[in-house]
Structures are given as structure tokens and as C-alpha cells.
Amino acid sequence: MPIKSLHIQHIRNVADVRLDPSPRINIIHGDNGSGKTSLLEGIHFLGLTRSFRTTQIRHLVQSGQDACLVFAQVQALPGAPALPLGVERRLDGEVRVRHAGQSIELSELAQLLPLQVIDSDTFLLLEGSPSIRRQFIDWGVFHSDRSFIQLWRGFRRVLKQRNSLLKCGKIDPRLRRIWDQEFVAYAEQMTQLREQYIELLKPDFEATLGRLLGGVAVELRFSPGWDRKTPLDQLLEEGLARDLKQGFTGAGPQRADLRVRADGHNAAERLSRGQKKLVVSALKLAQGALFYRLNNRPCIYLIDDLPSELDEQHCRLFCQFLEETSNQCFITCVDPAALDGIWLPQTDVSRFRVDAGKLSHAD
Known part of the structure; x- marks a missing residue:
């Protein structure tokens, strides 16, 4: 686990x-405002050094403190020994990540602790x-191909430089062609990996x-961010005047999207609210x-207020899917009875109660 x-x-x-969580299902219940979601944020912080609810560290750190810290014993691979992992982030911006006594980069941390979050905002995957949706795709590509992170970083560097030149209003044609060549090279490689994913x-989705x-036909279509009928370098040339006016690059993988179609129409407009929730859950x-099949190890699911x-x-069907996998799950709810009678007797389920930020075992 x-x-x-x-x-x-x-x-x-x-x-x-x-x-000390179960390797499989952990149910955390308590009243609203008791700290249930804060526990999930702590696990998310451990894996990504940030919250899934806010980008501001000052909102995450407890009032009156200058830093937050999460420490864990983590088993990265089945059968491997558990090793210490610690993440600390201070209000002044300093971030420290240590695994097995060594400092590691954020990309290594993300690979070590693959996290899936399902909360009320997750359902913006269709409507947002x-x-x-690019973040959804890139999470999967990142965990399926080790080369993607370097391509992504390289592309972001080139895109930033090209946009900076566009904002200046005048670009030397020779210099622009150099950056455009790099832009196209990164774009094609990134897009190929995204399409393959x-x-x-x-x-699995179907x-x-x-x-x-x-009974509802839903189709996934990948949009690369430009019309593939025309070479990207040609589109960049033809769109230069527009890009100069806007101050940013209009075509490329920075505009990629995942189109979700239901009966041939945009799923966000076609499906009911309940159906959208099920489509996002299926995604x-x-x-x-797919992560488990490609990496032979489970994810960690953080599921906020599932019922x-x-x-x-x-809800029962969703829990049955979780039960059939090897994923370690942390599920919050207000009423624990809503998740009773769902799990098989042999499933390792631990129950915890949170009151005013304090945790107790509820088994």
C-alpha cells in the first residue's frame, strides 16, 4: 500500500x-467544518506540496503558524519496504521535500505518490x-511516459519566450523562425503522447x-490545439499578425482539449447533472x-463527501469499482451510515471520526 x-x-x-490507514478503504466522517477535507488536503499536500482547494499557502497553514508539515511512511512499490517521506512548506515560500533521507524534486514526488481527487470541483471536468481537461490528460501522460515531463517543461519555456517576443511587438524574422522550429518540435512530440494516452x-472509460x-453513448475525442490538416509551422506563420495583436500564441498544444460527446453533442450541454457526474466518475x-495496468501499482484516491x-x-456502484481495484482510498462523508453495507466482508475498511480537527478511530 x-x-x-x-x-x-x-x-x-x-x-x-x-x-495508520487501511491499505484499501478509509472512511472519514464528521460534521461540516470538523476537518475531514483538511485531512484529504494533508494527503494531497504530501504528494504535490499544495492543496486541491486553494493555491494560496497562507490559507492552508493553520492560523498562528508559519509552516505546515506532513510526514508519512510510504511504500512506493508492492513488496518494497516503506520509506519515510516528509513535505514542509513555509509561509515565506520555502518548500522542503525529503524521501528516504534525500531531497527530491516535485516531479519525483508526484511519481512517488500518484493522487486522484474527486470532489465537487471535479465535475467541472465537463463544464469547465x-x-x-488538459490537466486531466497530462496527469495520465506524465504517469505513462517518463519523457513527457521534460517535453512539457521544454515546451513551456519556448512558449513563454515566443509570447514574450510577441508582446514586444517586433520580432526579428530569423529569431522568430528559430523559436518556431523549437515550438513545433516540442508540440508534435507532446501531442503524439497525448493522443496515444x-x-x-x-x-477503460467505455x-x-x-x-x-x-444506454448512453459517450465518445472521447482529443483536440490537439490546432487544425492538423495544416502544418503547425505554416499556421504559426499565417497567424503571426493576429498573435502580435493579441500578444500570445494562438495555435499549439497549449490549446489542446478533450472533447466529450454524448449522442454526437457536447456532453456538458446534452447530459443531465446526474449523468455528468457519472461520466466524470467513469473518467x-x-x-x-489504466495507471495500474501501465505501472503495476495503485493510485491513492481522495474522495470528498462522496454520498x-x-x-x-x-454511490454503491462507484464503491464497488473502488473495491475491485487495489487503490488506497480516503473517503469523507457526514453520515457514515451512507457508506455502510456496501463493502464485502473481506475488504479492509477502516473508519475514523473527526471532531474539531481531532481524529479518533471509529471501528
Whole structure:
């Protein structure tokens, strides 16, 4: 299991909490505002040095403290020994990440602790901006191909430089061609990996959605961010005047998107609210299943207030999917009875209660 023990300090109203979680299902219940979601934020912080609820560290760190810290014993691979992992972030911006006594980069940390978050904002995956869907795609590509992170970093560097030149208003043609050549090279490689990933994801998504939402045809289509009928270097040349006017690059993988179609129409406009929730759930479950198949190790699912997001029937189906996998899951709810009677007797389920930031075992 990925997390064998967990120690969270100074995250929101959680001053000091220790947790020995189940390797499979962990149910955390308590009243609204008790600190349930803060515990999930602590695990997310451990894997990515940030919260999934805010980008401002000052909102995450407990009032009156100058830093937050999460420490854990983490088993990176099945059968491997558990090793210490610690993440500290201070209000002044300093971030420290240590694994097995060594400092590691954020990309190494993300690979070590693959996290899937499902909360009320996750359902913006259909209705939100393309950037949200790009993040979904790139999470999968990052964990399926080790070369992607370097391509992504290289492309961001080139895009930033090209946009900087565009904002100046005048670009030396020779200099622009050099940057455009790099831009196209990175764009083509990134796009190929993204396309390959979506094709790998489709069978898992279709199988999962078939069980959650039978009778509704939903199709995934990848949009690379430009019209592939025309070479990208030609599009950059033809769009230069527009790009200069706007001050940024209009075509390229920075505009990629995942198009989700239901019966030939935009799923966000075609489906009911309940159906959208099931489509997003299927996307997240399929991504975890594909991760396991490609990496031979599970994810960690952080699921905030699951019963409020799905009706009773589909909540049960969702939990059955989780039960069939090897993922370690942390699920919050207000009423623990909503998740009773779902799990098989042999499933390792631990229950915890949170009151005013303090944790107790509820078994």
C-alpha cells in the first residue's frame, strides 16, 4: 500500500493528527467544518506540496503558524519496504521535500505518490475550461511516459519566450523562425503522447461508463490545439499578425482539449447533472485503472463527501469499482451510515471520526 502511516501538522484546523490507514478503504466522517477535507488536503499536500482547494499557502497553514508539515511512511512499490517521506512548506515560500533521507524534486514526488481527487470541483471536468481537461490528460501522460515531463517543461519555456517576443511587438524574422522550429518540435512530440494516452484510456472509460450509465453513448475525442490538416509551422506563420495583436500564441498544444460527446453533442450541454457526474466518475475510475495496468501499482484516491455527489444506487456502484481495484482510498462523508453495507466482508475498511480537527478511530 502507498501510505502506511501519516502525520499531519498545522493544516487549517488540524493541529496535530496521526493516522495508520487501511491499505484499501478509509472512511472519514464528521460534521461540516470538523476537518475531514483538511485531512484529504494533508494527503494531497504530501504528494504535490499544495492543496486541491486553494493555491494560496497562507490559507492552508493553520492560523498562528508559519509552516505546515506532513510526514508519512510510504511504500512506493508492492513488496518494497516503506520509506519515510516528509513535505514542509513555509509561509515565506520555502518548500522542503525529503524521501528516504534525500531531497527530491516535485516531479519525483508526484511519481512517488500518484493522487486522484474527486470532489465537487471535479465535475467541472465537463463544464469547465479546456485547461482543466488538459490537466486531466497530462496527469495520465506524465504517469505513462517518463519523457513527457521534460517535453512539457521544454515546451513551456519556448512558449513563454515566443509570447514574450510577441508582446514586444517586433520580432526579428530569423529569431522568430528559430523559436518556431523549437515550438513545433516540442508540440508534435507532446501531442503524439497525448493522443496515444487518450486511445489507451478509451477502452477503460467505455467499460466503466457502461456499468455506471448504460444506454448512453459517450465518445472521447482529443483536440490537439490546432487544425492538423495544416502544418503547425505554416499556421504559426499565417497567424503571426493576429498573435502580435493579441500578444500570445494562438495555435499549439497549449490549446489542446478533450472533447466529450454524448449522442454526437457536447456532453456538458446534452447530459443531465446526474449523468455528468457519472461520466466524470467513469473518467476518474478509468484513469486509475489504466495507471495500474501501465505501472503495476495503485493510485491513492481522495474522495470528498462522496454520498452528496452521487445518488445511493450509483454511490454503491462507484464503491464497488473502488473495491475491485487495489487503490488506497480516503473517503469523507457526514453520515457514515451512507457508506455502510456496501463493502464485502473481506475488504479492509477502516473508519475514523473527526471532531474539531481531532481524529479518533471509529471501528
